[in-house]
Amino acid sequence: DIVFAEGVDGKPHLLGKGAFGEVYLARWNYTEVAVKVLHVGENIRQQEEFRREAELLRALRHPNVVMYLGSCLVPGQQNMVVMEFAAGGTLSSKLATDGLAGQPRRFGWYGRGRMIAHGVATGLAYLHASHIIHFDIKSSNVLLDRAGLTAKIADVGLSKIARGSEVSQTMRGTESYLAPELYGYGSEKCTNKVDVYSFGVLLAEIITGEPPSKRFGLREPIVPDECPQEAVDLYRRCIDRDPLARPTALMVRRGQLTG
Numbered sequence: 001d002i003v004f005a006e007g008v009d010g011k012p013h014l015l016g017k018g019a020f021g022e023v024y025l026a027r028w029n030y031t032e033v034a035v036k037v038l039h040v041g042e043n044i045r046q047q048e049e050f051r052r053e054a055e056l057l058r059a060l061r062h063p064n065v066v067m068y069l070g071s072c073l074v075p076g077q078q079n080m081v082v083m084e085f086a087a088g089g090t091l092s093s094k095l096a097t098d099g100l101a102g103q104p105r106r107f108g109w110y111g112r113g114r115m116i117a118h119g120v121a122t123g124l125a126y127l128h129a130s131h132i133i134h135f136d137i138k139s140s141n142v143l144l145d146r147a148g149l150t151a152k153i154a155d156v157g158l159s160k161i162a163r164g165s166e167v168s169q170t171m172r173g174t175e176s177y178l179a180p181e182l183y184g185y186g187s188e189k190c191t192n193k194v195d196v197y198s199f200g201v202l203l204a205e206i207i208t209g210e211p212p213s214k215r216f217g218l219r220e221p222i223v224p225d226e227c228p229q230e231a232v233d234l235y236r237r238c239i240d241r242d243p244l245a246r247p248t249a250l251m252v253r254r255g256q257l258t259g
C-alpha cells in the first residue's frame with residue numbers, strides 16, 4: 001500500500017505541481033517514492049493523456065530517466081503513477097538556490113555542472129535510441145538524486161514515439177527552450193533535434209546559472225571564466241537554427257562533456 005507522507009503542516013507532502021495534478025512524497029514497501037496524481041474529475045481526454053504518459057514511462061528504464069515503479073489507472077478512480085523519488089529536487093530549483101546572494105548564480109562547471117549535463121545527454125541519447133522525442137526538456141523536468149550529481153529526465157507528458165525520423169508537432173512546451181522549427185501556427189514537421197536544441201538552452205543555463213529568457217539564442221550569455229570554451233561551443237552548436245547542423249544527443253554525450 002502507498003502511504004502519503006505528511007508535510008510540516010500535516011497536509012500531504014507536495015513535491016511539485018503541474019497543470020492537471022500534483023506530485024507527492026509517499027512511502028511504498030518501506031521506500032520513499034514520488035506519486036504523480038491526476039486531479040479527480042479531470043476530463044476523459046486528460047485521463048487518456050495521463051495513461052499515455054504512464055505507459056510511456058513504464059516502457060523506459062535507464063539510470064538517467066526517472067524510474068517508473070507502478071501505476072493505478074482505473075477510470076473514475078484516483079489515477080496515479082508511482083516513480084522513484086528524486087531527493088535532490090529539480091535542476092531549476094538547485095540552480096536558483098545554489099548561487100550567492102546578489103551574485104550571478106553560477107553553478108560551477110567543474111563542480112556539478114558537467115556531471116549533470118552529461119547525465120541529461122546520456123538520458124536523452126537513450127530516449128532517442130528508443131525512438132522517443134521528449135519535447136519538454138527543461139530544468140524543471142530534470143530531477144537530481146540525493147547527492148545532486150545524477151540527473152534524471154522526468155515528465156514524458158509531451159513525449160512522442162517517432163518511428164520514422166520526422167513527426168508532426170504543434171507548438172507546445174516552454175517558449176525559451178523551443179526549437180525555431182516548432183514556431184508556427186499549425187502542425188510543424190520536426191525531428192529529435194528539437195530536444196537537442198532544448199538541451200543546448202539547458203546547457204547554457206547550467207554554464208551561466210541563469211534561467212533562460214525568451215529567444216535565448218539571440219543574447220550573448222555571461223560565461224564564467226572557469227567554463228571551458230568547448231562547453232560554450234557545444235551549447236552554441238546545439239542551438240543552431242538549422243536542425244541538421246546540431247549534433248545528435250549521442251554525439252553530445254560522447255563529446256566534450258566527459259573531458
Ligand code: ADP
Binds near residue numbers: 087
Ligand atoms: P508536469 O507534467 O505537471 O510538469 P512533472 O512530472 O514535471 O509534472 O512534475 C511536476 C514537479 O513535481 C516537478 O517539476 C518536480 O518538482 C516534482 N517531481 C516530479 N517527479 C518527481 C520525482 N520523481 N521526485 C521528486 N520530485 C518530483
Ligand code: MG
Binds near residue numbers: 140141155
Ligand atoms: Mg514538468
Ligand code: MG
Binds near residue numbers: 018155156
Ligand atoms: Mg508534463
